[in-house]
Amino acid sequence: MSMFNIDGSGSRYEVIYRSVENPRIELRFDSIRLILPKDFRGKPEDLLLSKRDWIERKLHEHEEMLRVASGFELQRRCEYEFRSLVLGFLDHYSDELGVTYGRVRFRGMRSRWGSCSSRGNLSFNTLLSYLPDELVEYVVLHELAHRLEMNHSRRFWGILEYYIPDWGERREILRHYWVRLHLEGLTD
Structure with missing residues (x-):
């Protein structure tokens, strides 16, 4: 280097x-x-x-993000609590959106909070277990909204806006939590 x-x-x-x-x-x-x-x-x-x-x-933006992120608190959920939280949000929002989904997986991911395959299979980053409920809710809704729109079109963001009007703020906070998790040595 x-x-x-x-x-x-x-x-x-x-x-x-x-x-x-x-x-x-x-x-x-x-x-x-x-x-x-x-x-x-x-x-x-x-x-x-x-x-x-x-x-x-x-680099200056990065330093500011590190400063802000250092003040964020991490949750300490066990695996069962985390899975129950995600599955609860999945049940709620799949009913609200009128969508189905396939298999649900929980795994470590290097750069994403979640994903939705074209077959409707959902994956969630296990690092979400450290985040506040409202951020987990955002990620779950984000992935389920892909069952209606497989892209990030205006329609997709409109779905998020309808159910979570402060989705943009939550998305920004998620970026800071990634940094916070890094400060704890939990990310690559």
């Missing part, structure tokens, strides 16, 4: 070459990841320098 100087402080970065069309910069909790096309011919450092303002802004 190399160092990149921003604001007089060095940020670690790693370069990964993949079969991608365009370069991509990912800010990690402790480093910057630069994803480059396999045929990239320039210097990675030059690309980072050209995006310096964006990186600085994002």
Whole structure:
């Protein structure tokens, strides 16, 4: 891993070459990841320098997110309580939406809170067990709404708006909880 100087402080970065069309910069909790096309011919450092303002802004946003997230409290639910909570929300909202769903799985996920397959199978991240009920409710409704709209269209967000008018705030809080879970060493 190399160092990149921003604001007089060095940020670690790693370069990964993949079969991608365009370069991509990912800010990690402790480093910057630069994803480059396999045929990239320039210097990675030059690309980072050209995006310096964006990186600085994002690093400051990241620091603020860490500050806010450090004040969030984590729940301590056992597996049975967590599954019961999710299944209760599933029963309620599947009736409200008039939808069915297939298999329900609980598993560790690296970058998602939940998912809904085209067959209606639902997966929920076990890390949700640490979150307040209203955030678990949002994720359950989000995944069930995909039974009506398999995309994030205006209609999809309208469904969420109808049942949970503050869905946008909850979605933003979820981002902070991901950071909070990272601070506890519970995420990759």
